[in-house]
Amino acid sequence: MPGLGTLINVAAIVVGAALGMALGGRLPQRTRDVVTDALGLVVLLIAALNAASVLDGEFVAAVGSSAPTLIVLGSLLVGGFVGSLLRLEARLERLGEFLRRRLSRRPVPAAAVAGHSGGPDATQETTPPVATGQDRFVEGFVSSSLVFLIGPLAILGAISDGLGNGIDQLVLKAALDGFAAVAFAAALGVGVMASAGPVLLYQGAFTLLGVFLGGFLPDSHISALTATGGLLLVGVALRLLRVRSLPVADMLPALFVAPLLTAVVAAF
Template sequence: MTTQIIGLGTIVNVIAVLAGSGLGMLFGDRLSARIRTTVTDALGLLTLVIAGTSIVPLAGDDLGDAVGSAATIVIMIGLLLGTIAGSALKLEDRIAGLGAFLRRRLVRGRDEIDAHKAEARFVDGFVTASLIFCVGPLTFLGAINDGLGRGPDQLLVKSCLDFFAAMAFAASLGGGVMASVITVAVLQGALTVVGWALGDVLPLAQIDALTVAGGVILGGLGLRLLDIKNVRVADMLPGLIVTPVAVWLASMVL
């Protein structure tokens, strides 16, 4: 009987992001601006595709059994309430501020104008990579399943995807992508602990609600990557907590 190492999936994921972003930064300057822009556009389109697949559980049996035909309304209310809370807390500004702080600590020796441009690029890379690596069904399901002792398989798949995404993002957005491993380690580590603590008691309807909310946020991130609209996606993150709670409350009433 093999011993299951809780948290192995997150460790592998962190290594994958570090390796991918390192390679992207190493070879990124050898790519033309046109190639880097096209790669970012392709990642934006891929993000929209992932967002679309993430909202599939909205029509699934688990949410239907929990709240019936009101699933869409309940998730919408939960996501809106979470977004209002995130906006009140100014999460987007705080995450950007964290990225700027890390950049100032890690990147030195440039004049003021170059430093400002580099800081903006670092923050953009940090925020974008943190969200793309952490807001998605594989993040939550994989980390929770890892904590439940079901194995790191989903996070290993995510690690492969994140390796190539980190390489592409770092080539376009620089060192902020590598700094996003802090977010990956903290969030996925926390979710793994949550899974370990909850055991098998977490209802599938709540997981589906969280996945759908994550898909909506990923849609906003895709629009941002494509320069269609600068959606303040970080302000929407509390919806990942509020939406499952809203489904739980609605399931007791409906």
């Protein structure tokens, strides 16, 4: 059944995030920071492995020995330009903030609204969480969404599922994302669980592409996408390690630019 792999992936994220939240509440802040740092280092390792795809033989054979690095650079520049104009980072953060408000709405105790002039039908909500809590939700949602969405398995696995070639790749991704969700949620809270939504939409869209379009990406194009995604993951790792908060979401269009540039260069 097309889409089963993505549903398993989403379930793994939700369960992993729930376990992480249960565990994180019992951990001191210092331990949470260590967990985040460790996850940042692992993301950096995964990023390096993905970026190494720039050396793949089929990629080099298709575009020439000197072109792969330029294709990745061009993809990041064009993708970053488009993403910044679309304000993708700000939009993703606003989505995270909206979900945080929806998930944290609770009625105000009766004693706190005694004498309220708004009447019985007035909306009664608690004061929003302090800025630190808001920042943790948004950072958890944004960082985990980027980690779960960036990478070849999200696209290749979903396309393979849509083509009817099995869900092995997405099951592997589900296992990786589930363990990552535990670590993320232990440090960053419920925002990590909310990232299951973008995963469902993103991978579901590529599953549909697999169903209707078939295998449309040659291996050289996949290598370009993987290498570009690896560099984006470096940006995610730098955020997690608190080195620098790069606007990685603004660069996400680079994942779509990379195969297009590869096709153009290979044609010449």
